[in-house]
Amino acid sequence: AQSVTQLDSHVSVSEGTPVLLRCNYSSSYSPSLFWYVQHPNKGLQLLLKYTSAATLVKGINGFEAEFKKSETSFHLTKPSAHMSDAAEYFCVVTSWGASKLTFGTGTRLQVTL
């Protein structure tokens, strides 16, 4: 069984300040973890992926995430938020050999001036 918990349904930051979106996972086997972003009326775009290589993963648009097995966490960070980062972010898990992705409930990121 696999699941993810996104600890915040809504995060608001000021432009230029750091972003932290929190995610904890549960998986019976070695997980693959992803962050996807969904802008309004658009599809799901892959930000970054962890698949048992380096624990610090760099993605697009300056985002990165760190896999911490001891904490079962995969938090998404960005040093400096931009207005264009406002969107819904999903933490996603799958296990080796499984075809389905299991999504978290999403975190809506609001960026203010």
Next chain:
Amino acid sequence: EPEVTQTPSHQVTQMGQEVILRCVPISNHLYFYWYRQILGQKVEFLVSFYNNEISEKSEIFDDQFSVERPDGSNFTLKIRSTKLEDSAMYFCASSEVGEQPQHFGDGTRLSIL
């Protein structure tokens, strides 16, 4: 960059009618998926498809649902007799053989009246 294409973007159908949602996966991908997102809820896995057969399906994917790859490019989801609760955004995704991540289309918004 190659992308997954879904048509139509919005489908309005009377309850009890059949509906077919269409997807064109990325051309060199061999695994195909459907997910749905009911308004305000998380993205849920429906079905995965490989080598012309279903490889995994969720409990949501009952006898009212079917998938087909009618030719070398299209991948379709059919709902035989739609219900009000089928109203949702439906996402198609594809991936290369044995490799995540899955690439998503922009979705079809299905509205059942």
